[in-house]
Amino acid sequence: MVASLSKSRSSRSLPCVARSLLQLSSRGRLSEALDFLPRLSDTGIRLPTNTLAFLISRCTTLKQAKWIHLHLKLTGLKKPNTLLANHLIEAYFRCGSEFLGRKVFDEMASRNLYSWNNVLSGYAKLGRMRPARKLFDRMPERDIVSWNTMLIGYAKAGDCGEALRLYKEFLKLGMRPSKFSFAGLLTICVKLREVGLARQVHGQVLLLGYSLNIVLLSSIVDAYTKCGEMTDARRVFDEMEVKDVPAWTTLVSGYARSGDINRASEIFHEMPVKNPISWTAMIAGYVRNGLSNRALELFTKMMALRILPDQFTFSSCLCACATLADLKHGKQIHAHLIRTNFRANTIVVGSLVDMYSKCGNLSYAQLIFDRVNDKKEVILWNTMMSALSQHGLGKSAIEMLNSMIGSGVKPDRITFVVLLSACSHSGLVAEAVRLFESMARDHQVFPDQEHYACFIDLLGRAGLFHEVVHQLKKMPIKPDDRVLNSLLGVCKIHSNVALGEEVAEHLMKLQPSSSAAYVFLSSVYAALGRWDSVAKVKKLMNDRSVRKERAISWLESGDEVHSFTVSDVSHPMKEEIYAVLDHITGHVDEEDES
Known part of the structure; x- marks a missing residue:
């Protein structure tokens, strides 16, 4: 039987122990705090409910949550009360154990709406929308939190259709959307790049009186920029009475993404307050628009102002160095990471591998890859395979696929784009055919437009024109501009003017502002001495303001x-x-x- 605080002599020390526990946990030293629990359990003393709830809320690992749960069982509380059970459910889901979280829920003697929403939120955050939906349909009652949890969960999981159906059902019940409802809808707008839906959400936000909500307005600006509607984004931004840093930063990113780097730079320099994310957005914008020199100049200024870069800053700057083949600056950034004991994530490590490879130092790229202890991210393997491919080591890249699978990492669609490209550059036709055929059969990766583009390019370079035609006929989808550009290259190699003209005409319809098709036709007609046709192509280019891309x-x-x-x-x-x-x-x- 648990000792009473007022009756047991042993419990006189409890306030002191409780204070020590709270002090340690509030300083982020929860593991040390939990070392006191066995002493309490041995004497049958249980901490007060509020103290336990506080400790459970601080758990960051499954071991910590299970340790507190064990303390409850050892002190006679095998079935925690509703408050503690709710905290345990949240902690278990937060630490990644849906099984233990659901077990606590199922064993609860008394559940409230918060209990149901807690499990629902846990499933949604883990992306487990199927069990979340089953639970949602069983709920005896639902509130706005229940609906928002499902809406946001479906949106983040990419099931935008189901999210929209749920929202329509929600409106039919006469419920009023909250700011979190609109946050879920705006996530859908961004994923679908659906500007019409963004405008509808914007209208509802204004209609329901959220026109002064800075977070929502910033999200609307973000939705418009990612849908490519910079005019609408700027209008919303200009109408904001209070403009926070995220709103400014979103506008900078939007202009950079749309190619208007000068406007992005103007907005950046107008910002009254900048945070590291703002600087990173501008640096990434310069890199994306081919201005890697300016990106590195801005990074130097950022460092001089003692503004701390983050993972994305370093990744963008390393990308700039790779683009410029600037090994000197790349090494300086790498040295800074080592000197400051910066814990680089997989993206930054991959960027280092890519930078050294593109600067011609494959041995350093391989060394960095080999020194990574936990190679569980497919992006890291893809980057190393790409590095080997760039240096003409196609066979080594293919061998790395076997090592990756042996390490328990599943290849994705990018893996096969990289490997097919490697085969193309190394002339490994038979290996490419085997890889292409094994994608769906062995790895459940179904070829898309990019895979077909790489494969057709490889077959064309190898002179297998009839096989190219065969693969085109077998395609389950209609060829897009990537496949047609590859086919255009094949036509050029084989001097197939008739097919080349047909492909070029299709490309000009799909990409009227791209110069590839026009340049192909012009060069073919010039080689044949058809100067009137050359003149027509050049006139068409001028009429459509098409400019041949210049090499740098x-x-x-x-x-x-x-x-x-x-x-x-x-x-x-x-x-x-x-x-x-x-x-x-x-x-x-x-x-x-x-």
């Missing part, structure tokens, strides 16, 4: 990396550069004459 070259001089294109006049030292080029050209001409 980089030159490292001192501490700076300079980028330039053919006939570039944007460099600040262009006069001196062209003067030196003219001087060199003159010397070359004199040498030729002599």
Whole structure:
């Protein structure tokens, strides 16, 4: 029998023990605090309910939650009261054990609505929407929290159709949406890139009186930017009476994503307050728009201002170094990570592997990969396979697939894109055919447009034109621009003008602003001496404002990396550069004459 606080002599020490427990747990030293529990259990003393509830709420590991639960059982409380049971359910689900969380729920003598919502939320957060729905349908009563939990759960799990059906059912019952309901709907808008739905949600937000809710308005700005509607996003932003940092940052990211990097830069410099996420958004924007030099310059300024970078900052900067093949800056960033004992996540480690590989140092890339203890993330394996592929080691990349499977990591669609590309670059046709056929059969990864594009490119490079045609006929889906671009390359290799013209016409309809199809037709017609056709293609390009993509070259001089294109006049030292080029050209001409 549990000793009473007022009757047992042993319990006189309880207030002191309880204070020690609370002090340690409030300082984040919960494991040390729980070391006191065996002493209490041995004397049959149970902590007060509120203290236990507080300790359970602090649990971050399954071991801690089970330790407190054991203390309850050892002190005579095999079936916790409703308050403690609710806290245990939440802790078990939070620590990843839906089995133990559900077991506590099923054994409860008395459940309240909070108990049901607790299990519902646990399932939803783990992405387990099927058992969540079964529980939801069994609930004796539901409130707005129940509906929002399901709505947000379906939205985050990507089942947008079911989320919308649930929301319509919710409205039919005459229930009023809350700000959390709209948060779930805006998640759907972003996933579906559905601007019409975003406008409907925006209208309902205003109609129901949430026009001053900063968080919701920032989410609406985010939804519009991710749907590509920067005009609507800017209008909502301008109408906000109070603009928080996330709203400013969202606008910066939106303009950068849409290609308007100058506007993004203007907004960034107008920001009254910036946080590390704002800086990272601008750095990532520069990288995405091919301005890696400016990204690294901004990163240098960020570091000078002692603003702490996060995982995404380092990942973006390493990507900039990889793009520029700037090994010097890449090594500096790597050294900073080591010097500051920064705990790099898988994305940053993958970025380091990619950076060293693209800077020509495959041995360093391999060394970093090998030193990772826990290789459970498929993205890390994909990055290393890609590095091997870039260096022409297609067979090594394929061998790594076997090592990955042996480590218990399942390949995904990107894995096979990387491997098919590796086979293409290394001329491994037979291996590519085996990989392509094994995707669905052995790994349940069904070929999509990108896989077909890689496979057709490989077959075309190998001269297997009839096999290309065969694979196109077998495709279960209609070829998109990626497949057609690969086919266009095949036509160029085999000088198949008739098919090339047909493919180019399809591409111009799908991608009227892309130069690939126009350049192909122009070069083919020029080779055939059909100059009237060349003129027509060039006129069509001018009418549609299509510009041939220029290749960019980089030159490292001192501490700076300079980028330039053919006939570039944007460099600040262009006069001196062209003067030196003219001087060199003159010397070359004199040498030729002599």
